[in-house]
Amino acid sequence: MITAPAPEAPHWVQMLLSLLGVLGGTTGLAAIATVVSQRGKFKADAADTLTEAALTLVQPLQVRITELEGEALHARSELGTLREQVNQLQFLVRVLSRTLDRWRTAVHAPDATLRKIRAVVAESERLSEDR
Amino acid sequence: MVKLRVRARHQPFEVAALVTTPICGVLLLVLDVRPPSVQMSMPEPIQVGWEIALIIVGLGGLLGILWPGQFSTGLGVELASVLVLGTITGMYAVALVAVAGPQGVVAASLIAAVPAGSFWRAAQIAVDLRCLAKGHQCATHRRVVGGVT
Numbered sequence: 001m002i003t004a005p006a007p008e009a010p011h012w013v014q015m016l017l018s019l020l021g022v023l024g025g026t027t028g029l030a031a032i033a034t035v036v037s038q039r040g041k042f043k044a045d046a047a048d049t050l051t052e053a054a055l056t057l058v059q060p061l062q063v064r065i066t067e068l069e070g071e072a073l074h075a076r077s078e079l080g081t082l083r084e085q086v087n088q089l090q091f092l093v094r095v096l097s098r099t100l101d102r103w104r105t106a107v108h109a110p111d112a113t114l115r116k117i118r119a120v121v122a123e124s125e126r127l128s129e130d131r
Numbered sequence: 132m133v134k135l136r137v138r139a140r141h142q143p144f145e146v147a148a149l150v151t152t153p154i155c156g157v158l159l160l161v162l163d164v165r166p167p168s169v170q171m172s173m174p175e176p177i178q179v180g181w182e183i184a185l186i187i188v189g190l191g192g193l194l195g196i197l198w199p200g201q202f203s204t205g206l207g208v209e210l211a212s213v214l215v216l217g218t219i220t221g222m223y224a225v226a227l228v229a230v231a232g233p234q235g236v237v238a239a240s241l242i243a244a245v246p247a248g249s250f251w252r253a254a255q256i257a258v259d260l261r262c263l264a265k266g267h268q269c270a271t272h273r274r275v276v277g278g279v280t
Contacts, residue, residue, distance in 0.1 A: 010229070017177060029211065
């Protein structure tokens with residue numbers, strides 16, 4: 001391409017290019033050496049990063065699960081107590097409505113007298129005391 | 132996941148340069164020729180090193196890109212290759228300017244694009260390596276992890 005008569009470029013160009021070449025070569029070697037010698041670090045750090053990322057995702061979920069499990073347990077025990085209370089109340093309502101029916105029939109009876117009604121009430125009081 | 136991100140960033144120009152460089156070096160060796168600008172502006176040992184570096188850089192760069200082992204090692208090999216590629220192409224550009232002067236403007240400026248791109252790519256790789264080393268403190272890396280999970 002260049003067949004100029006000048007046999008050589010100026011001396012400073014040669015110096016500059018030599019310097020550039022040596023500098024580039026050493027930089028490249030240094031880069032390889034650094035990365036190869038730090039291999040373990042990169043691997044560990046990459047793994048750490050992943051583990052950490054996974055943990056940051058999993059940990060809140062775990063906390064939430066524990067919370068929800070506690071809440072579920074609480075709710076279940078409360079449900080048991082309430083069901084028992086409902087049973088008791090149902091039983092009470094049945095007893096009371098039966099008593100009320102009996103009193104009503106006693107009151108509405110054609111031959112109802114105060115004495116008879118009092119007897120019926122006293123009997124139901126006795127029954128409830130027995131129970 | 133990191134792999135996908137950086138692999139996807141592969142640069143056609145970089146790969147093309149890395150493929151052509153060793154071909155050029157081998158041709159120079161086999162045909163036993165050297166560009167006059169190189170002959171005139173470099174001392175003999177530097178010329179030899181330059182020629183061999185052409186081959187090593189290209190093969191090393193491709194090896195780094197296709198590195199089968201640990202990803203960061205491959206990136207490091209690629210980093211070294213693009214650094215040296217930038218250096219030797221920069222040397223050639225300087226040699227062209229020094230020897231041909233204004234006549235070599237087109238060739239020198241087009242060739243100067245290779246070191247510019249090489250150092251750019253080297254900076255990218257350095258950033259990627261930093262991300263790999265301190266992953267969670269790096270915004271881009273966190274974005275990748277967040278995007279995947």
